[in-house]
Amino acid sequence: MDADSPLARWQNRSELPLFAASLVYLAAYAVHVLDPSLPAGWHLALKSLIGLTWALFLADYVVRLRLSGARFGPRYVRHHVLDTLVVLLPLLRPLRMVEVYQVVQRNREQPRLSLYARVIAYAGSTALLLGFSGALAVYQQERGAPGSTIRTFGDSVWWACSTLTTVGYGDVTPVTPGGRAIAAVLMVVGLALLGAVTGSFSSWLLQVFTREDEKPPAR
The missing domain is CATH 1.10.287.70 (Helix Hairpins)
Incomplete structure (x- = not known):
């Protein structure tokens, strides 16, 4: 993939914020599961936050699909298994840490x-x-x-x-x-x-x- 392509630029800009969003998702999910005694309003707020962060992951998937110029189908899914998996199961998003590391390296030019x-x-x-x-x-x-x-x-x-x-x-x-x-x-x-x-x-x-x-x- 060309480093100056629209898809590459989007990945460089979105990967770190989305990783932060995944930590927010995990924190909200953890509080929701571990503290059932919270008032119903708090649980509703936590569910809303979980849904919002999941919507961000879905939007990122759609943007990547559009910028790649490919059509959605079995072939696209086969070549983007991890991207598809973390949208369906957001708790697996830590598997994208390789991409996060690569973005940090490109943006900050730190020693590898x-x-x-x-x-x-x-x-x-x-x-x-x-x-x-x-x-x-x-x-x-x-x-x-x-x-x-x-x-x-x-x-x-x-x-x-x-x-x-x-x-x-x-x-x-x-x-x-x-x-x-x-x-x-x-x-x-x-x-x-x-x-x-x-x-x-x-x-x-x-x-x-x-x-x-x-x-x-x-x-």
């Missing part, structure tokens, strides 16, 4: 981190945000379900940690269809993030040891 540092930083921050988002979503689905073992938000956080790290103790598990669908997404993401971090760390170690082996012996 090494490849290994970038992968580990991205995977770590994404895991934290997605783990928190997944824990919230599962807690909302499971807390009142018959036979559920996820009764508190602490239970949900513990479950999210064991799922993202692919440990899967099985002491707490979702029983609702919605909770299991969220679990499936977290399992896939957890495998991808764990593989990225492990591969980058192993590659870095090999590079370090190779440099050490190539050094001439001390006299």
